[in-house]
Amino acid sequence: MGSWGSVHPVIRFESTVAASALYREIVMAEVCEAAGSGLRAVDAVTAGCCPVMEAAGVSHD
DSSP, X not given: OOOOOOOOHHHHHHHHHXXXXXXXXXXXXXXXXXXXXXXXXXXXXXXXXXXXXXXXXXXXX
């Protein structure tokens, strides 16, 4: 018979982070395409965190 194993937690975490970043990038690209704007990085970013992007040229109102 075969043996049981588990996914290494570090590999699982790294894969989750990469998938999350890709998802955010795709969603922002689709939103910006629909709104007719681009992306820009937000200046106030917490050290060690992923950069925050927002739609450029879209009013906060």
